[in-house]
Amino acid sequence: MADTSERHDVDTSSNNEKTSPSIEPEAKISPLSIPTYRNLWTATAFSNMGSQIQVVAASWLMASLTDSPQLIALVQTAMSLPVMMFSIFGGALADRWDRRKLMLLSQTVMFCAAVTLMTATYFKWITPWFLLLFTAIIASGNAINNPSWHASVRDLIPRNILGRAVALNSMSMNLARTLGPAIGGLIVAISSAATAFLVNVLSYIGLIITLLIWRPTRDQSDIPSEPILQAVGAGMRFAIRSPYIRTAMVRGAMGGMTNSAILALAPVLVSQRYDGTALSFGFLLGGYGVGAVMGAISGGILREKWTSENVVRLGTVCIFIGLLLLAFAPVYLVSVMGMLLAGSGWVVKHTSLNTTVQLCAPRWVTARALSTYQMATFGAMVVGSWTYGFIAEYGSLSTAYFVASIILASSAILALGMKLPIAENLNLDPIKHWREPVIDIDVQLKNGPIFVELEYVIAIEDQQEFLTEMAQREHIRKRDGARAWSLWQNLEDSSRWIESYSVPTYGEYIRHNNRRTQDDLHNIKNLENLHRGAERPSLKRYLKGNPIKKK
Structure with a gap:
């Protein structure tokens, strides 16, 4: 299961969306x-x-x-x-x-x-x-x-x-x-x-x-419950x-x-x-x-x-x-x-x-x-x-x-x-930037694990800043449920870096990506700005296969 289109594009119309009751900031009410x-x-x-x-x-x-x-x-x-x-x-x-x-x-x-x-x-x-x-x-x-x-x-x-x-x-x-x-x-x-x-x-x-x-009124969510x-x-x-x-x-x-x-x-x-x-x-x-x-x-x-x-x-x-x-x-x-x-x-x-x-x-x-x-x-x-x-x-x-x-x-x-x-x-309202990928195989919410990798092209002079941002990215990923997070540098082309992580199930993958907050937005944008590729960072997702052993 692969998709080369990065899904970190941000819908700015949702950035100011408030999920709590709204009043004027200056209002002094009880x-x-x-x-x-x-x-x-x-x-x-x-x-x-x-x-x-x-x-x-x-x-x-x-x-x-x-x-x-x-x-x-x-x-x-x-x-x-x-x-x-x-x-x-x-x-x-x-x-x-x-x-x-x-x-x-x-x-x-x-x-x-x-x-x-x-x-x-x-x-x-x-x-x-x-x-x-x-x-x-x-x-x-x-x-x-x-x-x-x-x-x-x-x-x-x-x-x-x-x-x-x-x-x-x-x-x-x-x-x-x-x-x-x-x-x-x-x-x-x-x-x-x-x-x-x-x-x-x-x-x-x-x-x-x-x-x-x-x-009470309950918010309807398409995100599967845990x-x-x-x-x-x-x-x-x-x-x-x-x-x-x-x-x-x-x-x-x-x-x-x-x-x-x-x-x-x-x-x-x-x-x-x-x-x-x-x-x-x-x-x-x-x-x-x-x-x-x-x-x-x-x-x-x-x-x-x-x-x-x-x-x-x-x-x-x-x-x-x-x-x-x-x-x-x-x-x-x-x-x-x-x-x-x-x-x-x-x-x-x-x-x-x-x-x-x-x-x-x-x-x-x-x-x-x-x-x-x-x-x-x-x-x-x-x-x-x-x-x-x-x-x-x-x-x-x-x-x-x-x-x-x-x-x-x-x-x-x-x-x-x-x-x-x-x-x-702090602004912890959800970004709501992520869209579920279009996939070509039948995957249930309970199926997994899901392995994800993103490839970045980083100029030599930007790599120190990139590593600093990636330290923050590691914290965000693990906080929101990612496992086995790693960062890899290509041995043949030192400008290419791979970020990888896994989640237990496809349902958890959906929840993981919907947990980003407005406070995390600067990290997403900084990494995208550091990327020097012709397109957005390449994103690939994989479902673990089950080899069939010969009897």
Whole structure:
């Protein structure tokens, strides 16, 4: 299968095409002025409130079932481990299937699990491991739901106010963290954990109804969808090979490792250091939530004036001071102050990293990129929760918090060499320059592998620049799914160069060539300009043959 016509010709009429809602660049509107986003945001806010009430009830219930700091800290592990394990699959599903239906399915699963947990608690069938199991099931539903929700926000909101929408989502969660723990602690104090679980059950209903009413429009694409495992691999490959997203992942993991100590050890802090009640535990977490709301509000303002890197550094300083206060607080109110600072710092930091990932990921891989970032962050939280629980049980609570602060300071020093980009300047809209070739044999999407070679004629004086551009081309090819990429120079004619690569199937070849973005356009044009042939670079495609062996 060969075709000597290069398919990198660019349709300039599509260069300015916008795939997200468009507004005037100078417009200063709130994402809440968009009705669909406002309805979903409001319903999600109430659902978040119920989730935070459930978190307080579960954590305090575990503290009443056991005195082991390590087992109590495992509640945080049960909430974080499913996010690490399943969020990438949730992201792959969100990029392939109807996001509304996926969110409905996950919300229904969480609703059923919450009903089961409430029933078991009411009839006193609950055990520590039963509590951990159903906490993990609810967290698994969240792991599938969240990538669809965050990716849907990008579809609903114009790019130039996407950061505000991310901040509003964070504020929604952190308003719940402010009021939810206090309400949850009050409910547990005057009634029972089962009643708090009932409130969580009811909180799902509004969001489920809103999702049933919502009728999103879906873009019709001629590009074949990927099998689920292949989609997961493509998402992880893109995130790892994208230097900006990879940096955000590493920074998120560093933050998750230390932040896990704050929430995982909070029940131990209240019950064992201060001999407190469910209500005082709720108010302690409420302090974290108040700080988180302050961080969401101030973070949005700071990001308009500072770079994301400086905002993240400020958040890190706040978390560090908060950890030190928690480690050595002589009285309860000082611990509340430490939680407030830590909550503010975490939201400022996490929201900035989350926004960076969204702005650095093309639309075809948005949900998977976010999921990979969450997998790194929450995976570190899993390790951190267990680690700090172990230190608290066999050492002391103060030692656990202090170790977390030292790890945070060390990671901040390492992060000096991993600065975040100014992602707002990237243009990741698709080029839509590629046309499927006309071929003369019957090829199915699953057939492969496909081998591709392009031949360039490069003048001697341009070869250094050509090699520089080819280094960028290698990165783009591998990021978008190419395998075995190589560059070859002709031994008989040193001006002739061959670029070659392969892909597993013909369907993957189509997807590979439709993943180019406007930000990649300069590389395509530079290579074409360096080519000195009479026509465009020669392009040949081959399908692997299967020799017939003689019997």
